[in-house]
Amino acid sequence: xxxxxxxxxxxxxxxxxxxxxxxxxxxxxxxxxxxxxxxxxxxxxxxxxxxxxxxxxxxxxxxxxxxxxxxxxxxxxxxxxxxxxxxxxxxxxxxxxxxxxxxxxxxxxxxxxxxxxxxxxxxxxxxxxxxxxxxxxxxxxxxxxxxxxxxxxxxxxxxxxxxxxxxxxxxxxxxxxxxxxxxxxxxxxxxxxxxxxxxxxxxxxxxxxxxxxxxxxxxxxxxxxxxxxxxxxxxxxxxxxxxxxxxxxxxxxxxxxxxxxxxxxxxxxxxxxxxxxxxxxxxxxxxxxxxxxxxxxxxxxxxxxxxxxxxxxxxxxxxxxxxxxxxxxxxxxxxxxxxxxxxxxxxxxxxxxxxxxxxxxxxxxxxxxxxxxxxxxxxxxxxxxxxxxxxxxxxxxxxxxxxxxxxxxxxxxxxxxxxxxxxxxxxxxxxxxxxxxxxxxxxxxxxxxxxxxxxxxxxxxxxxxxx
Amino acid sequence: xxxxxxxxxxxxxxxxxxxxxxxxxxxxxxxxxxxxxxxxxxxxxxxxxxxxxxxxxxxxxxxxxxxxxxxxxxxxxxxxxxxxxxxxxxxxxxxxxxxxxxxxxxxxxxxxxxxxxxxxxxxxxxxxxxxxxxxxxxxxxxxxxxxxxxxxxxxxxxxxxxxxxxxxxxxxxxxxxxxxxxxxxxxxxxxxxxxxxxxxxxxxxxxxxxxxxxxxxxxxxxxxxxxxxxxxxxxxxxxxxxxxxxxxxxxxx
Ligand SMILES: Nc1ncnc2c1ncn2[C@@H]1O[C@H](COP(=O)(O)OP(=O)(O)OP(=O)(O)O)[C@@H](O)[C@H]1O
Ligand SMILES: [Mg+2]
Numbered sequence: 001x002x003x004x005x006x007x008x009x010x011x012x013x014x015x016x017x018x019x020x021x022x023x024x025x026x027x028x029x030x031x032x033x034x035x036x037x038x039x040x041x042x043x044x045x046x047x048x049x050x051x052x053x054x055x056x057x058x059x060x061x062x063x064x065x066x067x068x069x070x071x072x073x074x075x076x077x078x079x080x081x082x083x084x085x086x087x088x089x090x091x092x093x094x095x096x097x098x099x100x101x102x103x104x105x106x107x108x109x110x111x112x113x114x115x116x117x118x119x120x121x122x123x124x125x126x127x128x129x130x131x132x133x134x135x136x137x138x139x140x141x142x143x144x145x146x147x148x149x150x151x152x153x154x155x156x157x158x159x160x161x162x163x164x165x166x167x168x169x170x171x172x173x174x175x176x177x178x179x180x181x182x183x184x185x186x187x188x189x190x191x192x193x194x195x196x197x198x199x200x201x202x203x204x205x206x207x208x209x210x211x212x213x214x215x216x217x218x219x220x221x222x223x224x225x226x227x228x229x230x231x232x233x234x235x236x237x238x239x240x241x242x243x244x245x246x247x248x249x250x251x252x253x254x255x256x257x258x259x260x261x262x263x264x265x266x267x268x269x270x271x272x273x274x275x276x277x278x279x280x281x282x283x284x285x286x287x288x289x290x291x292x293x294x295x296x297x298x299x300x301x302x303x304x305x306x307x308x309x310x311x312x313x314x315x316x317x318x319x320x321x322x323x324x325x326x327x328x329x330x331x332x333x334x335x336x337x338x339x340x341x342x343x344x345x346x347x348x349x350x351x352x353x354x355x356x357x358x359x360x361x362x363x364x365x366x367x368x369x370x371x372x373x374x375x376x377x378x379x380x381x382x383x384x385x386x387x388x389x390x391x392x393x394x395x396x397x398x399x400x401x402x403x404x405x406x407x408x409x410x411x412x413x414x415x416x417x418x419x420x421x422x423x424x425x426x427x428x429x430x431x432x433x434x435x436x437x438x439x440x441x442x443x444x445x446x447x448x449x450x451x452x453x454x455x456x457x458x459x460x461x462x463x464x465x466x467x
Numbered sequence: 468x469x470x471x472x473x474x475x476x477x478x479x480x481x482x483x484x485x486x487x488x489x490x491x492x493x494x495x496x497x498x499x500x501x502x503x504x505x506x507x508x509x510x511x512x513x514x515x516x517x518x519x520x521x522x523x524x525x526x527x528x529x530x531x532x533x534x535x536x537x538x539x540x541x542x543x544x545x546x547x548x549x550x551x552x553x554x555x556x557x558x559x560x561x562x563x564x565x566x567x568x569x570x571x572x573x574x575x576x577x578x579x580x581x582x583x584x585x586x587x588x589x590x591x592x593x594x595x596x597x598x599x600x601x602x603x604x605x606x607x608x609x610x611x612x613x614x615x616x617x618x619x620x621x622x623x624x625x626x627x628x629x630x631x632x633x634x635x636x637x638x639x640x641x642x643x644x645x646x647x648x649x650x651x652x653x654x655x656x657x658x659x660x661x662x663x664x665x666x667x668x669x670x671x672x673x674x675x676x677x678x679x680x681x682x683x684x685x686x687x688x689x690x691x692x693x694x695x696x697x698x699x700x701x702x703x704x705x706x707x708x709x710x711x712x713x714x715x716x717x718x719x720x
Contacts, residue, residue: 348563352626354524356576356633357552366575371566
């Protein structure tokens, strides 16, 4: 139904474009006046005026219609003698009524339910009909309004610009509001968590074992229980594991990425560049889960075998395997960012160095890289923030045990892995265990935010210097 | 009459298919300033970049013919470009100090060429170069500040000091004052006057007045050809060629 309406509104308002355009043209010829805007702007004006109010109305209506119908139905059912004790039971009855209406309910239908289903159908009909009538009313009203406007030769150009600006603004508002919403929900859940667990116990605790905390309702926690779980949420092993794996990843990715970036920017011929740059960038497009099973199924076992043949004990899920694969994943980011940065070092600096007799490698090492350094650091920091936010690879390859270790052959765990572990399966939404996931998420968010901020500052500073 | 330092014979330069220089024959005298003038795109930069083989950097650029410095062929494939550029320094149109300290900007060249083994030797080279470039007094207290923090005119003198630091025989200057204000320009011109006692200087300029002020010899380029070369006085007072006359009086270009 709604789709049909949207379709009709669209078709109708688009056809008004041609009407508006030719109408204003003929007005200007007949009355020999100069239009305030090009005829096509009057066309746009009509289109926007006829579609936007109707579409907004439709959207709002569709959001509220189900809510209103539901409350009416539940109310009438209650008046007829249906019994329900709480919200959940009311919802259940409402779902039953709906199912009866759709003919998909197979069970005992008593008279109250039957009555309600009939009135449900009635209300649905009523709402749909009034929706259609109202929409047509709105369309007609806005057509009349806008036609009157264009006949008076209004400043259609300015109005169209204004409406478009409003549309774009609304879109960015949605983007910003959702971001804020996510941040606030993180924040609120974390605050609940920290009202149970002391923030210092969290930040400086060295033991992470949230499975101990199977208390179901955080608000009714007893002091004995609290004592029990107080030290189950120590953040240190997680941040240690995360940083450790990120460090291994960087040890792999920074040299390789940087060198390949230098090669691309300074040595590769146009032809080589044209072929190899996209190939490197394909690496960036591989879904991380693919890297993940590569790490878990190939690299991890390989390390274990290699380790065993050397007489070392290597767990098949190791920080080394996860870090290595994560490093490979990050290579293209570093390589392509540093390539860009190096490319934007002005040629005049290289010329200055060559002119004094420096060779290519001397020039790169002593002039180009130092000049590009802030940008390169920025790209490395961006890569670090990707590494600590990366989930799939570590879930599959790093292990779950929150060991506090610096042995790369041991299994470790990371912030992201623990969030996944906490949230898979059935969860009590109010338990501290679940809420700790939000606290972890918030911590991670703040960490990557800071890293990104510093990185972008560095890159920006660099650009200002040479643009 | 002074000695000929640089001698170009039938020099032809191509950028891909496009020919930029046609049979250029030009002699440059030792310890003199030679000015190259001519309308934009006539090949002045291309010519001076042949002298220190900077055109090697441009992939599509091909150089034919001869350029000799002290009788040694520059275009010889066997020639060591590093030591050629040690002998022939260059200053560019836009000051291009490295993003390093003032000190490191100057010590860069000597280090590359293995001069100044000890810190005190380097210190000496840096001071001498900066003094020669008339910059020492202005920067001696902030040698460890970045070279990019200097004013435009100071940056250009820093670049001149950088070129001098490896003790070259020839200095090529491609419009060294075009990004500078009159006062900074006057300082550089004064400096050039001083430097010609020690170095052979080739300067490209768009300012007739500057050519008259600083140079002893002037070459006029047009569309990749040398139209006229001679003593600066003669070129600007009574040139032989009609085109030269038109150009210096501002009738075209
Ligand atoms: N890197 C290059 N690639 C292709 N063509 C070039 C290149 N550099 C110069 N040219 C061409 O060679 C010709 C001579 O250029 P050159 O830079 O030597 O002129 P110029 O006399 O220095 O001009 P200006 O006074 O504007 O600096 C011009 O036609 C130019 O288009
Ligand atoms: Mg030029």
